[in-house]
Amino acid sequence: MSPGLLYQNGSWPHGDAAVETRAQVVPGPHRILLVEDDPALATLYKLRLELEGHEVVVASDGEQAAKQAAAVRPDLLVVDLHLPKVRGLKVLEALRQEETITSLRIGILTDVEDDAIREQATELGALACLFKPRIGPSELSSLVLGWLNA
Template sequence: MNHSPAPAEPPEPARILVVDDDPTVAEVVAGYLTRAGHLVDRAEDGQRGLDLAERHRPDLLVLDLMLPGLDGLEVLRRLRARPDRADLPVVLLTAKGDEADRVLGLELGADDYVTKPFSPRELVLRVQSILRRARTAASAAPAGPLCSGDLALDPRARRAHRDDRELALTSREFDLLAFLLRHPGTVFSRQELMQRVWGWDFGDLSTVTVHVRRLREKIEDDPGAPALISTVWGVGYRYDPAAPVRDGAA
């Protein structure tokens, strides 16, 4: 009798939009994603990318930062300004010297980035990791509201308030704050936060640093001397609630 394990199920196909003006890069990326089982659309400039994102409703966007006309950052800004596209997962393609633009892209809500030259196989793995996380989050039953001092989060409505003032959080910032509220007083490394909050098996750990900094700017009285999200040097980050965290539905 054959007791060999059953083969792993292939990932569920997704519709992916690749926006890159370099035909060679776009062809290679599209080829690898197609062989991974996905349906791929391509655009050669920012405006065309926005048009296809509206028309074809992709599940994920692979976006080059250096584009003719509308650059990648402007495309990302416009997408995040659309309520129906605000949560579209985005992977940026960046040049090695574009660190400032990469950070800005993360602050605008990009999910991850890869630096050129890159391994197409690694890009596919990152894409599939992000898609898996997005689908898991969409199918999971949202938890009840969370409250701590003047902070209140409603996972079902995806809204957060402080002192009755709504906080303008990106999807990644919201998920990070919700996770920290559910685990007060526990230290998490950046690697743990990447995996447990966003399900990323790959990525630059500075991504976490950027999201923590942005979140501090929105919830701390003094982001330069944070009292809620503490840095534990050499380990990671810890949420120190100003008041006990409670389930707002209780």
């Protein structure tokens, strides 16, 4: 894992310290809601997560994300911050107000390196923010395993 890949709890961990091991994760299958407006990236991430045995539901915009979160009741939400219709942070704000899903585990994908936005996402309960240009399907899959154990 490269430095600067993962922003978590106000710092940028280096090396494998940012990723929890597979042995620590509670067995699945887990339901993941992946919110990504780039169809190619969504497909790559979805296929990799499904190879790990997860059930993956994809939403392509913030409006769909809010509806799917209520309908699907995912174990984990992986959401892009820059979405059509409703931005990722607005989705998080809305979900945090829903009594039935306030404890939802959330991982953030972003293509903007902006610490203020990442801090805001962390305040809304995001476990981590990932810089999309530096994260591939395998890295995301490894991080998801840690988040599911959070």
